[in-house]
Amino acid sequence: MHSSGSGSRADFWITDRDGPGAIVKEKGKGRGKGAMAETREEKRAPSIITVTELSKTYAGGFRALDSVNLDIRRGEIFALLGPNGAGKTTLISIICGIVNASSGQVRVGGHDIWREFRAARSLIGLVPQELTTDMFETVWATVNFSRGLFGKPADKALVERILRELSLWDKRNERIMALSGGMKRRVMIAKALSHEPAVLFLDEPTAGVDVSLRRDMWAMVRRLRENGVTIILTTHYIEEAEEMADRIGIIRGGRITLVEEKAALMEKLGKKQLTVQLQHPLADIPEALSDLPLTLSADGCALHYHFDSQGAQAGIAVLMRRLGEQGIEFVDLHSHQSSLEDIFVSLVQAREGAE
């Protein structure tokens, strides 16, 4: 029913053994596509994080990461998606120095995170998933503590700017325990930004945050990116990745299974469906239309036409002409485009099917 089919999707699964350079790897494609990929490689910004053959097996034997290779480009917003337990937080935790790796290498800004940990960690700000803050501290004290911890001299003006940016200035003298969950989340972001990191990890930043605050955070993330900060985002809200990310990475079972430009991913894997509401119900799809990717609704009152984004214009024109030739009259048309969420679900399901 889908013109591109699951086989086409599988072309975009990359094995994480393809190495850090395999940002866009299109298996089974012809020379032309390969050349396009090379062009994108040439244009891309230099890497700020390089993860090579990174593996992690916990003491209990659980293999959380399995030979992960990943490049994060300087100045991009990278969204790491994956089901629960896929390895997102473990990957971030290793890069930030919170969890020990079993094997592999990670470089941040060209610095090995173990041998040159001071230089590497100085570049990183982390907003963890859990709301872990010093409940008895004031907002002002805890943000200044974070700045000092990263070896930066006190800078009241900068901390004030960060607090104002996050609408925390009025709360600066309040104890964190007195703040709402959303405000606590802002405090954690302020702490992460206090030492002016070049890379910001946001691990589920908007979990439990209301829509208004979520929009504020997205705006803030965009402003950070405009200022040259690289953002790595993990989220369950695929809407969030769709809204903000430049590139999408999908991790599953401890392996990076896909890394792709968001726009390209949606263009290539995004499906469209045109629904034609018929004036008179049909018992079956006419034989003359059987070559088209059509399905008939159960009540026979609607035809669903499935097509991919790339062939949209030509496909619809052909459908309209063919319906006219068959004397099929319709009263309404509406189309639906698959979201990143649909793509994510279909990719994960395709992978499960392949296994």
Next chain:
Amino acid sequence: MNFRAVSAIYRFEMARTFRTLLQSIASPVISTSLYFIVFGSAIGSRMVEIDGVSYGAFIVPGLIMLMLLTESISNASFGIFMPRYSGTIYEVLSAPVTATEVVIGYVGAAASKSVLLGLLVLITARLFVPFQIEHPFWMIAFLVLTAITFSLFGFIIGIWADGFEKLQIIPLMIVTPLAFLGGTFYSLSMLPPLWQTITLFNPVVYLVSGFRWSFYGQADVNIVLSFGMTLLFMLGCVAVIAWIFRTGYRLKS
């Protein structure tokens, strides 16, 4: 050395102390003062002198040492346990700081508070009991060394403990009995010979004896041995902490 990070941790911990003045400062000073009132002024006046020192004055070094041990352990263990318990340890682990800097920050703050408390108790004791300090330099040296050593020990407990019960069990079940049996309230010479020998396996004996020597010039064990044993215990704690950070024990999975 990331001095700003050390300073940040140190100031954070000290701020916690001053935020809870009643619990952190007043409580140990009052409870130790009660010992001076009961054993020093009330019962002490009916006790015979020990080695030419009134009983009230005799117990001053031991009581200060008892308070110093328990407070050092409590401060340092709580200081590192709470970030682990609440999850805020992530920030320290992801910061550009070495294990040495983390330890200096946490242990330095715990030891500072203990020394401050020790001096406060010393001043308070003078209100109830007359005493002199023959070797003030060594008194301060023992005070600081003991505070650092047992803060290091407390730091280890704070990392080892995976709950509040474990946090309390070693100070309550081991350290306090050792302190009471370590010559705080009596001279070792008052014990039968066998118990004198057994008591020498108690590390607190060396602390109390050395500290008392700095006050009155009299000690149950040689002063060099006292100082050496304290140093040895401190080096042992440093070695354990070095292992903890090298392996990530209870800090990193």
